[in-house]
Amino acid sequence: GCGSFLGGNAAGKSCAFPFLYNKQMHHTCTSNRESSGHLWCSTTRNYEVDKKWTYCSTPDYDRPFHGKPCVFPFIDKKFKFHTCTNLAEARGKFWCSSTDNYDRDHQWSYCPA
Secondary structure, X not given: OHHHOOOOOOOOOOOOOOEEEOOEEEOOXXXXXXXXXXXXXXXXXXXXXXXXXXXXXXXXXXXXXXXXXXOOOEEEOOEEEOOOEOOOOOOOXXXXXXOOEHHHHOOEEEOOO
């Protein structure tokens, strides 16, 4: 998955939200310049000028369901889940792990409503 994929010309720097790219302000990581679909972000407020970027390597941002399939059962905090869960999700949205072990991989998607 893209979660552990590091790279970019400012790898290790954190995302600067919101950032200007393609004449739009982005408040989350985006994949729209990457044919591979890897999520990336600008590490400065203005990507157009600075062209500094990094792949997003953590799930610490709010990302919508983006077609990553759920894997059941999956492990979260040592519990085994056989369905989507909204446990410990701040807004009560249902989510699932994209691998069999969320504790290890931290790959996830919101479940389609």
